[in-house]
Amino acid sequence: MTVVLVDVANVVGSRPDGWWRDRAGATARLLHQLTALPGRELPGPDGAPVPVTALVAVVEGQAQDVDAPAGLRVVRAPGSGDDALAATAADLIDGDDDLLVVTADRGLRDRLPAGAAVTGPGWLLQALDAPPR
Structure with missing residues (x-):
């Protein structure tokens, strides 16, 4: 079982779709899409199911x-x-579930707690675009 922690600004900014004209709107759209993921099994960044x-x-x-x-x-x-x-990841890493952080921010990756897996926005966007399993 996995908790996915999303760096929303980083994911929104990874697609050049005009998000900069309406950051709040782009964020709202992504959050709505993210509601489809809990309860699903996704192919993980390494190919193993998540x-x-x-x-x-x-x-x-x-x-x-x-x-x-x-x-x-x-x-x-x-x-x-x-x-x-970083603070949220530190809180979540103490739980029973695995933690997967979605960000491309290298500086942030260095601040995450040991044991947190990390993947980039491309993985999440691909999962959102794929039909549910």
Whole structure:
């Protein structure tokens, strides 16, 4: 069982689809898409199955006031999104489930607790685009 922790700003920014014109709208759309993942088994970054038990999304800046869809835990970063992600990862790593962090931010990756697996936004976007298993 795996908890997926998403660096929302990093994932939104990984697709050049005009998100910069409406950061909050792009964030809301991604959060809505993420609600489909808990309870699904996804092909993991290494090919092994990843049973997603929960999804935690960290939002920041102009997007921090976006409504949280039902079934999705949203952490609103009061300051640095990286600080909120690192702190949330530290809290989640102590649970019974594995932790998979989705970010391409190398500096953030260095701040994550030992035992946290990391993958880039491409993996998550591919999972969102694939039909449910």
